[in-house]
Amino acid sequence: MKYSEISILLVDDDEMIRNCICAFLEDEGFMVHQASSGEEALDSIVSINPTVCISDLRLAGMDGESFIRRACRLCPTTAYLLHTGMDYPLSDELRAIGMTPADVLQKPIHELSTLTRRIVAVATAGGRIG
Amino acid sequence: MPLRYAAEQIEQHKKALVDILDTLPSIIVRVDRDGCVDLVNRRFELFSGVSAGNALGMRIVSLIPQFADQLENVGQVIDSQTPMEFDKLLCRKGSQLSYYSLEIYPLKSEGEAMAVIRIDDITEHVRIEEIMAHTEKMITVGGLAAGMAHEINNPLGAIMQNAQNIERRVSSGIPANLKAAGEVGVSLDLVRAYLEKRGIFEFISHIRTAGVRASNIINNMLHFSRRSEPQIESVDLSEMLDRTLELVASDYDMKKLYDFRNIDLVREYAPTMPPVSMVVQEMEQVFMNILKNAAQALSESGKEGTSRITMRTYADHGMAVIEIDDNGPGIDDSIRTRIFEPFFSTKEVGVGTGLGLSVAYAIVTKGHHGSLTVRSKPGQGTCFTIELPAGEELR
Numbered sequence: 001m002k003y004s005e006i007s008i009l010l011v012d013d014d015e016m017i018r019n020c021i022c023a024f025l026e027d028e029g030f031m032v033h034q035a036s037s038g039e040e041a042l043d044s045i046v047s048i049n050p051t052v053c054i055s056d057l058r059l060a061g062m063d064g065e066s067f068i069r070r071a072c073r074l075c076p077t078t079a080y081l082l083h084t085g086m087d088y089p090l091s092d093e094l095r096a097i098g099m100t101p102a103d104v105l106q107k108p109i110h111e112l113s114t115l116t117r118r119i120v121a122v123a124t125a126g127g128r129i130g
Numbered sequence: 131m132p133l134r135y136a137a138e139q140i141e142q143h144k145k146a147l148v149d150i151l152d153t154l155p156s157i158i159v160r161v162d163r164d165g166c167v168d169l170v171n172r173r174f175e176l177f178s179g180v181s182a183g184n185a186l187g188m189r190i191v192s193l194i195p196q197f198a199d200q201l202e203n204v205g206q207v208i209d210s211q212t213p214m215e216f217d218k219l220l221c222r223k224g225s226q227l228s229y230y231s232l233e234i235y236p237l238k239s240e241g242e243a244m245a246v247i248r249i250d251d252i253t254e255h256v257r258i259e260e261i262m263a264h265t266e267k268m269i270t271v272g273g274l275a276a277g278m279a280h281e282i283n284n285p286l287g288a289i290m291q292n293a294q295n296i297e298r299r300v301s302s303g304i305p306a307n308l309k310a311a312g313e314v315g316v317s318l319d320l321v322r323a324y325l326e327k328r329g330i331f332e333f334i335s336h337i338r339t340a341g342v343r344a345s346n347i348i349n350n351m352l353h354f355s356r357r358s359e360p361q362i363e364s365v366d367l368s369e370m371l372d373r374t375l376e377l378v379a380s381d382y383d384m385k386k387l388y389d390f391r392n393i394d395l396v397r398e399y400a401p402t403m404p405p406v407s408m409v410v411q412e413m414e415q416v417f418m419n420i421l422k423n424a425a426q427a428l429s430e431s432g433k434e435g436t437s438r439i440t441m442r443t444y445a446d447h448g449m450a451v452i453e454i455d456d457n458g459p460g461i462d463d464s465i466r467t468r469i470f471e472p473f474f475s476t477k478e479v480g481v482g483t484g485l486g487l488s489v490a491y492a493i494v495t496k497g498h499h500g501s502l503t504v505r506s507k508p509g510q511g512t513c514f515t516i517e518l519p520a521g522e523e524l525r
């Protein structure tokens with residue numbers, strides 16, 4: 001599998017975080033898109049149809065959980081990851097769309113290669129990418 | 131009743147009374163109105179260093195002068211026929227500080243007016259009270275920290291992750307780096323040589339390590355304020371311990387400060403163990419904190435021979451017991467009594483915050499109805515023992 005076949009949509013309202021995580025993911029060779037809010041991401045997600053979507057939980061406006069609930073209706077084959085600084089138990093709704101506790105990434109991620117590993121794991125699971 | 135028999139009986143009763151007095155954990159003395167001793171028990175002899183024979187008739191104040199202030203009240207207690215209590219009296223014996231409680235009771239026997247003095251060592255009790263008070267404070271602080279954590283996590287993430295980005299963008303492994311270097315007409319190798327020569331790689335690595343450290347401190351603080359319902363699972367201990375060992379070995383901070391690869395990790399798991407109910411993340415933190423301490427102690431000791439940590443499990447009277455045993459430098463008695471206190475650390479500032487074991491203690495005892503104890507032989511090693519109720523449901 002080539003990383004360049006994996007497209008990622010990163011949703012975070014903190015520009016600093018978007019900037020550094022996107023830089024890392026681009027260096028890894030992924031195809032990276034970003035959005036600064038859930039609303040903005042919903043506008044673009046259909047045309048991007050990302051392999052993986054990573055969303056912050058606490059966003060200005062719509063929160064990450066409601067964003068994912070709506071996004072997964074638009075792009076049901078996308079794998080969703082939550083990125084949060086809070087102690088967040090996964091809701092039943094998100095479990096129902098196939099998310100597991102391992103899909104909740106605790107901020108701050110100490111070593112970004114753990115993010116790569118998770119992305120690759122969810123991208124290959126369910127035959128999203130061969 | 132023949133007289134001889136009666137005398138025997140009295141003697142037997144007397145002996146029984148003395149036995150009782152000597153068995154009690156308290157120091158007991160009977161004095162007259164002038165404070166002169168007419169009866170002491172074994173504890174008193176041990177405490178004062180004066181034998182019963184020598185103590186009789188002496189003034190109590192001269193035998194245990196550290197309690198002189200309180201003992202002055204003997205006369206008043208007898209006159210008013212109301213007892214007096216003194217709590218948390220601090221006494222120093224050599225370098226050791228101990229707390230005592232002292233009570234004076236009027237004795238309502240016929241004849242001469244007397245008083246009984248009872249003194250108890252309550253050091254352990256006071257210490258636990260202090261730890262609890264400290265924990266309460268930590269919970270409040272933790273509440274604040276929880277509010278701040280989200281705000282801090284983003285900038286902290288940016289610091290650590292951008293440091294990682296910098297490392298990567300000057301590495302030769304990424305094609306885009308070579309391309310950009312080519313475009314501006316510099317050689318990436320020379321750039322790297324310069325950065326190396328000026329110690330810049332080391333600075334970057336220190337930024338990352340410092341960020342990880344700060345983040346770990348915040349995580350430990352947060353433990354005291356977890357608001358969401360923790361998820362309780364029934365787990366297989368051997369599997370759980372193995373996973374924790376993996377986590378420990380892959381922690382970035384740990385790799386830097388001490389190397390688990392130089393430590394012989396021995397597993398002595400009981401072949402069959404009952405399942406244990408626990409909040410996995412919390413217990414993982416307990417084992418990690420203890421393992422991390424052991425690894426730190428082993429790397430500091432610089433002892434000859436192999437460094438070894440043994441993880442042992444067995445079942446005992448309905449409890450699942452886990453021992454984490456290291457052959458490091460051990461802990462002196464004076465330090466051992468304090469290691470579970472929040473913020474108690476013998477490590478350098480920046481290396482230890484002294485939260486590791488207090489967090490572990492709170493998780494095991496409060497959250498899991500278990501116990502966490504330590505025994506240590508200075509020079510030979512330290513063994514932490516965790517007992518958790520086996521099988522049954524938590525809460």
Ligand SMILES: Nc1ncnc2c1ncn2[C@@H]1O[C@H](COP(=O)(O)OP(=O)(O)OP(=O)(O)O)[C@@H](O)[C@H]1O
Nearest residue numbers: 423424427469475476477482483484485486487512
């Ligand atoms: N296995 C051990 N061998 C020797 N000393 C130990 C061991 N475990 C703990 N200690 C002692 O107990 C003290 C308290 O440990 P604790 O984990 O609470 O704090 P710390 O390790 O100093 O800091 P932190 O865990 O917050 O980084 C340590 O500073 C150390 O002196």
Ligand SMILES: [Mg+2]
Nearest residue numbers: 419423486487
């Ligand atoms: Mg520690």
